[in-house]
Amino acid sequence: MARAATTSDAFNAVAEPRRREILEFLANEERPVGDIVLRLRLEQPSVSKHLRVLRDVGLVRVRREGRNMFYRTNAEAIRPLHDWTGEFARFWRHQLSSIKERAEAKVKHGQAEAISFKEES
Amino acid sequence: MARAATTSDAFNAVAEPRRREILEFLANEERPVGDIVLRLRLEQPSVSKHLRVLRDVGLVRVRREGRNMFYRTNAEAIRPLHDWTGEFARFWRHQLSSIKERAEAKVKHGQAEAISFKEES
DNA sequence: TTGACATATGCCTATATGGGAATGTATTGT
């Protein structure tokens, strides 16, 4: 068998980096497809296809307004991922991973892996 | 191009349901491969291959003891996923995801729509 | 060394993918 479909669940859908970028971009407010194309610098068909996947798993919602399709992130659909990963929180608090990791942690202390949701460009 | 490799990052690695099960099983304590085989009822080669993927992205650590390979989940590697999904928490708190929810919200608090759907040219 | 055991890797195949290019569809303006 092959890999599970990208549309099988939110886990598979967000595995694609571009789709994560789209979700970040659409988190604050709804946007027409054209805006996403400009922002991510992808071909329009690619964006439409990514949106199709996100839509199929409920990660985005869409609304038509004239010729435009306004998409927005449906944060609720991301919640299961947050919940699942959160189950491991108690372990990363009490676990001493490895000597090597501790050393790395000290070195790159500022690398907090924070994702920023830029409003406009 | 095809899909990104399962070993490209934790997002892709955990997209596979079986690998998530493995991570859950190995969260509390280390286990030899044989235990995972029995637990998940998969063929041993499949388990080994899944473990290889998880190992490549740092989601599990391994230790040899005689003929056995003891694997355990490295929760730290799951943290980035938790952090990323957590960025959307403020949205699922303020967003009304469905008509049903909106109706309930109105009844309970008489709360107005919090998200502004701004238009842009 | 030989054999049993535990695990890893290689090979094969059906399947789904993401990007590019072309085309289809819906809506608006004239």
Add this chain to the structure above:
DNA sequence: ACAATACATTCCCATATAGGCATATGTCAA
């Protein structure tokens, strides 16, 4: 009606699976 605009869909293709099966590697015991 017709052209333009905004998206969506289809087709093609190189690539990476995941599972099944066979085989290789590594370790221990006799």
